[in-house]
Amino acid sequence: MFFRGNLLFFFLSTFALGQDVPQMLASFTNETIIIDGNPSEEAWKLAKVATTRWQHFPSESQSIAQPTEVKILFDEKNLYILCKAFSLTDQYITPSLRRDFSGGASDKINFVIDTYSDGINAYMFGSNPFGVKSDLLVSNGGIGEATDDINRTWDVDYDVESKIYKGYFIMEMKIPFGSINFPEGSKQWRFNFFRLDTQTNERTTWTRIPQVYKDFNLAFMGILEFERPLGKSNAPLSIIPYVNGISSHDFSGIGKDQKLNFGGDLKIPINNGLNLDVTINPDFSQVEVDDEIINLTQFEIVLPEKRQFFLQNSDLFSNYGAERTVTPFLTRRIGVARDLEGNNIQNRIIAGVRLSGKASENMRLGFLNMVTDEDLKNNIPLTNNTVLSVQQSVFSRSNLKFLVINRQRLKDYDFTTDLDEFNRMAGLEYDLNSKDNIWKGRFFTYKSFTPVENEKSFSGGAQFSRETRNQNINLEYAFIGEDFKADLGLLRRVGIMKFSPFYSYFFYPKKGNINNIELRQNGWFWVDPKKDESLLERSLLTTAEITFKNQSILSFRFFDRKEYIANPFDPTGIHPETPLEGNQFYFSRSSTIQFSSDRRKKLSFISSQNYGSFFDGIKYSFVNNFSYRVQPRLVTSLKFNYDRINLGNSIPLTNLWLFGPKFDFSFSKSVFWSTNIQLSSQSENLGFNSRFQWRFNSLSDLYIVYNDNYFTYDRLMPRFRSLNIKLTYWVFK
Numbered sequence: 001m002f003f004r005g006n007l008l009f010f011f012l013s014t015f016a017l018g019q020d021v022p023q024m025l026a027s028f029t030n031e032t033i034i035i036d037g038n039p040s041e042e043a044w045k046l047a048k049v050a051t052t053r054w055q056h057f058p059s060e061s062q063s064i065a066q067p068t069e070v071k072i073l074f075d076e077k078n079l080y081i082l083c084k085a086f087s088l089t090d091q092y093i094t095p096s097l098r099r100d101f102s103g104g105a106s107d108k109i110n111f112v113i114d115t116y117s118d119g120i121n122a123y124m125f126g127s128n129p130f131g132v133k134s135d136l137l138v139s140n141g142g143i144g145e146a147t148d149d150i151n152r153t154w155d156v157d158y159d160v161e162s163k164i165y166k167g168y169f170i171m172e173m174k175i176p177f178g179s180i181n182f183p184e185g186s187k188q189w190r191f192n193f194f195r196l197d198t199q200t201n202e203r204t205t206w207t208r209i210p211q212v213y214k215d216f217n218l219a220f221m222g223i224l225e226f227e228r229p230l231g232k233s234n235a236p237l238s239i240i241p242y243v244n245g246i247s248s249h250d251f252s253g254i255g256k257d258q259k260l261n262f263g264g265d266l267k268i269p270i271n272n273g274l275n276l277d278v279t280i281n282p283d284f285s286q287v288e289v290d291d292e293i294i295n296l297t298q299f300e301i302v303l304p305e306k307r308q309f310f311l312q313n314s315d316l317f318s319n320y321g322a323e324r325t326v327t328p329f330l331t332r333r334i335g336v337a338r339d340l341e342g343n344n345i346q347n348r349i350i351a352g353v354r355l356s357g358k359a360s361e362n363m364r365l366g367f368l369n370m371v372t373d374e375d376l377k378n379n380i381p382l383t384n385n386t387v388l389s390v391q392q393s394v395f396s397r398s399n400l401k402f403l404v405i406n407r408q409r410l411k412d413y414d415f416t417t418d419l420d421e422f423n424r425m426a427g428l429e430y431d432l433n434s435k436d437n438i439w440k441g442r443f444f445t446y447k448s449f450t451p452v453e454n455e456k457s458f459s460g461g462a463q464f465s466r467e468t469r470n471q472n473i474n475l476e477y478a479f480i481g482e483d484f485k486a487d488l489g490l491l492r493r494v495g496i497m498k499f500s501p502f503y504s505y506f507f508y509p510k511k512g513n514i515n516n517i518e519l520r521q522n523g524w525f526w527v528d529p530k531k532d533e534s535l536l537e538r539s540l541l542t543t544a545e546i547t548f549k550n551q552s553i554l555s556f557r558f559f560d561r562k563e564y565i566a567n568p569f570d571p572t573g574i575h576p577e578t579p580l581e582g583n584q585f586y587f588s589r590s591s592t593i594q595f596s597s598d599r600r601k602k603l604s605f606i607s608s609q610n611y612g613s614f615f616d617g618i619k620y621s622f623v624n625n626f627s628y629r630v631q632p633r634l635v636t637s638l639k640f641n642y643d644r645i646n647l648g649n650s651i652p653l654t655n656l657w658l659f660g661p662k663f664d665f666s667f668s669k670s671v672f673w674s675t676n677i678q679l680s681s682q683s684e685n686l687g688f689n690s691r692f693q694w695r696f697n698s699l700s701d702l703y704i705v706y707n708d709n710y711f712t713y714d715r716l717m718p719r720f721r722s723l724n725i726k727l728t729y730w731v732f733k
Helices: 002-017 042-046
Strands: 023-028 054-057 068-074 078-086 108-114 122-127 134-138 159-165 168-176 188-197 202-205 222-226 238-250 255-269 274-280 336-338 344-346 349-358 363-372 383-394 398-409 422-433 439-449 458-467 471-480 496-507 514-527 535-548 553-565 584-596 603-614 617-630 634-646 654-666 671-680 685-697 700-711 717-728
Touching: 042 068, 068 188, 078 108, 078 188, 108 134, 122 159, 122 168
Parallel strands: 023 068, 023 222
Antiparallel strands: 054 202, 068 078, 078 168, 108 122, 108 188, 122 134, 159 168, 188 202, 188 222, 238 255, 238 717, 255 274, 274 349, 336 344, 349 363, 363 383, 383 398, 398 422, 422 439, 439 458, 458 471, 471 496, 496 514, 514 535, 535 553, 553 584, 584 603, 603 617, 617 634, 634 654, 654 671, 671 685, 685 700, 700 717
């Protein structure tokens, strides 16, 4: 039944796309395959060859400058991939030797594996001529931006080696079946591979993918057929204990502290698709620090999740709601809280469990339960946080989704009331993704529950888009009741309706250095239907963007916004004593020019200049990001931003600076040292974070992390300083 269903899926996909679906055979072998970049084994000589067939950039054609050949073998325990990539010279580019290096400015080959053939989720394994590992998760069909649909922090156990020869390089990879999930008895998977060649500035793929879509888009894949059915994935039981020695000094009054923490995770495979993760006293001190951001809006900025425990199958919990409108659940709400002054602080997680993955061929299940500790100093209660997510695949690539959230206080406190006892939410969504990726949409409705019930605690919305080579049309509508509450999520406004149209058109010149020109118009309209003057915000963004064949980008943007400010508000973030008056409208109109240079160069940059009115005042801004690499050992970058804000009246002239150099040095493919320095005049903080990492065994690490923070009010004053030595070890059973 599974095999016949997939044949029907591929037949319909072929009909919809008007193209052939490429196929390749994975041959079974009993021969021992040595992963060394030297395909001397007899099995490799007999294996079938698949070759890149399409150019994805700079044009969309079958004209390929440098072909790439791939062979695949398997045995009872592993999948083996051999890749031979032809090149003009041996001058390959890699930003570093660190795992999951950025692929935008480097030679790289990726293999996309959709083991359940649902076109929604996939694994992506990759490497480069230097044998650097890259393992990622693709979610949401790969239809959005790379930052939305790609999870780079996910790591599993696999091997890869590369060797450079004259005129080509060879990459050899071994992926244990225990590192991925797939249906027992699988006979075929959906599969694709693509290559980034910096010498010809060419992206090529095995399966034809329209250039308007990402090369990891799961709507466009071929078939990998196995010579005989696979067994079980046989994922191992993993025990991951850690020990962390911490020496810290809080200069605000707590003083010095030294302690030794213990904890760990347990990963238990339930079946070929489900995984149970258990964590006790988790510690995330080794996680890279968040980037400082200058926030000039009245809304909270969401920072990306970087903690390993929350990352696998994270789309099961995060891919809900409407962006910048209704976000039902954010994992960063767990383990992060606000102190009495409104600053983000760590809120200790006592323990937690997470069940996630495939419950059946067409159903995915996610269950998360975490208990966070009380913090009486900052009026933070002991809390239980629970999320249940169920996603049922329907039609070809669409999903019917159900989400339940419960945040429950576990004790009573003097600083809490009965109204704070719990916040619950339940909702239903339908995600539309057509076979050919042209039609996309989302329809959702949610109801929140608090100790005081109210009829105005609903939210809902719809989003619908049509995307082709030349045009992209998107319409979005959402509403949020005035009593709707999402303690574990994010709401920009309540008691509103939002309308958001979008249109873009692409031109593709046949000659010259320009690859494409995009003209784009965005609109956001927020209204409060209860008021006579119902409009809360009207924002229009007009963009012209030119992408050159060397992948540099020049863009021009004009932004026009009318915004209602209900309460006194300080957009500078540093003059709360002289805010803008509330209960009135303000206008902001500005123009921006931005250029992103060719990232293949050792020195690359993104620079933008912005000028115009800002909340009825004047603002000039520039944003500069410079990157320089000393291949393959050192990657450096420098962020240098400036905002000059003149709001007039009694509000002082404001100069905001953000300065942030980064250094990332690779001693080898297992030893790294990175340093991040950030100076922000808005947060009035100078921070140093220096991290040494030694991956002494598969997925096992020694970290030494030094943090130092200073107040920068009138002069430098020490704020908080710590030294962490953390050892994490994976034990596979």
